[in-house]
Amino acid sequence: MGISIAFDSMSFLVVDDNAYMRTILRTILSSFGARKIYEAENGADGLEKLKAFSPDIAIIDWEMPVMNGPDMIRTLRNPDECNQAFVPVILLTAHTERHRIMQARNFGAHEILRKPVSPNAIYQRIASIILQPRPFIRTSNYFGPELRGELGAAVEDKKKEIYADKRDDASETNIDDYEDSSAAPVKAESAA
Numbered sequence: 001m002g003i004s005i006a007f008d009s010m011s012f013l014v015v016d017d018n019a020y021m022r023t024i025l026r027t028i029l030s031s032f033g034a035r036k037i038y039e040a041e042n043g044a045d046g047l048e049k050l051k052a053f054s055p056d057i058a059i060i061d062w063e064m065p066v067m068n069g070p071d072m073i074r075t076l077r078n079p080d081e082c083n084q085a086f087v088p089v090i091l092l093t094a095h096t097e098r099h100r101i102m103q104a105r106n107f108g109a110h111e112i113l114r115k116p117v118s119p120n121a122i123y124q125r126i127a128s129i130i131l132q133p134r135p136f137i138r139t140s141n142y143f144g145p146e147l148r149g150e151l152g153a154a155v156e157d158k159k160k161e162i163y164a165d166k167r168d169d170a171s172e173t174n175i176d177d178y179e180d181s182s183a184a185p186v187k188a189e190s191a192a
Contacts, residue, residue: 005130011036013055015046015072016092017064021115025059028119032126043067047075050084057129059113059122062093062104069093070107077108077143085143086136088129092117108144 012034014025022039029037038053040046044067046060058076062069069091079085091109093100104112111125134146 003127003131005032005127007033008035010034010057011038011053011055013038013040013046013049013053013058013087015040015043015049015058015064015069016061017041018061021061021092024117025122028117028122031119032123043069043072043075046072047082050076050082050087054084055087057088057090057126059090059092060109062091062095062100070103073109074107079138079143088145090122090125090129105147106142108142110145 007029012029014022014029014037016022016025016039026037026039036053036055038049038055040049042064043060046058047067049055050058060069060072067075073089073091076082076087076089077085088110089108090111090113091104092113092115093104094115096112096114101112110129113121113125136144137146
C-alpha cells in the first residue's frame, strides 16, 4: 500500500511574478487535490499573504521584482520577527548551478525546484517535506531546517539550538539530492 498525502487538507502559497507560472503551479497543485492555493506577485506581497493565510508550504520564485525569493526567505526565517519562520519553502529557479543550490540551502530553503517544473518534481519536493521531517536549527548565522552534507558539517562547528515547529505538530525537512533521478518517486493514493 502506498503513502497518501492529504493535499485537500493542505494550503499553499505560490509566489512568482509570472502569472503564467502561477497558473501552472496552481493547476498542478489542484490536480493533486489541493483546495487552498494563495498567490503573490513578489516577495513583499508574499510576506503579506504568508501572514494573512499561514500556508503549510510556500513555493517561491528566485527572481522577482520588488523583493526577490532569497530576500523573502531571509526575512521569513527570522523567528524573532516573523511568526511564519517555520513554513517549509520550495525555491523555484532556472539556475541550478551548485553554488546557487548551496546559497538556497544557506538561507533556509527546504527544497530547490528547477524550472521548467513538472508535476512529478513538485510532488517529490512536497513528499520530501511531509514524509522526511527534520528539526529547525539556529546558530549565530543560520536559522532554518537542519542542514545535511557540506553545509551541515560547516554548521556543526558552531553552537546550535534545536527548535520545534509549534504549528499543529508540523515538522520540517529537506531533501539530500534535489535532482536524484535514482530515487523512485513517491506514489500517492487517492484520499478517500
